[in-house]
Amino acid sequence: MAKPRVAVLFGGQNSEHSVSLLGAGSVLAAIDHERYDVIPIGIDREGRWVLAAEKQRFEVEGSTWPAVEGSGTEVALPTAGLVAFEPGQVPVQLGAVDVVFPVMHGAFAEDGTVQGLLELAGVRYVGSGVLASAVGMDKAFMKTVMAAAGLPIGGYVVVTDRAWRLERERVLADVDALGWPVFVKPARAGSSQGISAARDRDELETAVEFARTHDPKVLVEAAIVGREIECAVVESPADEPPLASAPGEIHVEDGHDFFDFEAKYEPGKMDVTVPADIPADVAEQLRTMAVLAFEALGCEGLTRVDFFYTPDGRLVFNEINTMPGFTSLSVAPQLLAHSGISYPQLVERLIQLALNRRVGLR
CATH class of the missing domain: 3.40.50.20 (Rossmann fold)
Incomplete structure (x- = not known):
């Protein structure tokens, strides 16, 4: 054959x-x-x-x-x-x-x-369908869906192209209400491209213009103090529930204010602790929330779900990535490897899931 x-x-x-x-x-x-x-x-x-x-x-x-x-x-x-x-x-x-x-x-x-x-x-x-992919890529709509699903999210302001050009003072006032500092991101970009922090209005305008070089739609998020904990979720065969990996914690080399492009892709700039050093009940809650995010968006295949774990013990949803970094050393494959799914096994699993998926609406 x-x-x-x-x-x-x-x-x-x-x-x-x-x-x-x-x-x-x-x-x-x-x-x-x-x-x-x-x-x-x-x-x-x-x-x-x-x-x-x-x-x-x-x-x-x-x-x-x-x-x-x-x-x-x-x-x-x-x-x-x-x-x-x-x-x-x-x-x-x-x-x-x-x-x-x-x-x-x-x-x-x-x-x-x-x-x-x-x-x-x-x-x-392989991977999520049209709607899950589109919503997962647009951080503003992503947050709307996750909030509706009951996941805790941080404060944010969506800055559309029209609002930035014609209603800038209103936008600046809305961001003021978030408190400083804030993080400014292209709404539809990944790999931490176009992201920067702003501590006042002057820095905000610079940061928004920088983000707009990647996307005319921009997201401004309130800073959340906490540790970055991530979880991979992979679809299971035979109608079984999705599998959530052990949570892992991202550690970034000194000199990086956040998990930026350089920290993600230059050797030695970051590492992942798996499992994350968090209480067992928090880890289980995080895994449950990661699966909830996967299902709320209607994902298929593989996702990586990112959270902040705050000093007062809260978990705050950050974002979901429907096609996370996929080298054998990327975060999601590392998390799943710790949970017993090697990189070749993950590739095989995703191909088989796709081969057994019907085409069209599902």
Whole structure:
């Protein structure tokens, strides 16, 4: 019998392009190539889908981050709509793909756009669907859903493009009411891109303009004093409840005010303590809340749910990530490894979940 065909999709047109490749390299190394016919497909920064070159880089070399090489053979996913090609180009017939593994982060990738394309094409894929992906990517709507589900969240102000241009004084007054300092984030970006702290109005304006270079919609959050504790949640087969990992605590090297991009991806800048040194009842409460977040959003596959654990013993929901960093050393895989699911087992589990998922509404 023919082996199932798995297309590993990576890259994309956003600031997390290179981060995606790091995860894709780990996935491609972990997939059982004896069991699956694996097709690596990259999306370059101009939006071209190409077969990955044989010598595609998936690692950081010195100060050079990897990128999809757009000179490769272009491919097209069959869809219900039209597919156009530049003059002289010929579609490459790869045959049917059984499942797509989108190791992609950020806008036009993790935010429901790729998922919607795959839904239209009738192709199964790893991870959450359109709605969960879109809401999970938009931190403002994410908080609305989580608050409605009963999860405790911190204070925040949503700054739309129109409000910032036309109602700035009202926005500044709303942020004043949060108290200082605040953290300013693009509403729809990941990997801590575009985030900065502000201690007064002048710093706030600078921080908002910086965040707006990534997204015209910005979130301003009240600072929460507490330890950052994270939990991975993975879908279970056979209608069993989702599995929550042991919680882990993020420790960032001195000199970082928060878990920023440098701390996340430069070697030696952070580490994770698993299990987190918190009381057993708090750990169990956190795991329950992580599963609640997973189900409130209607997630599938894998998520990472982040909380703050405050000095007075409260857990405060921070955010959920529907396609967390996915190298073998990323936080979610580390948490699950401690809970008995190795990285190759996680990759296999996600592929099998996708293969056994029906297409269309579910």
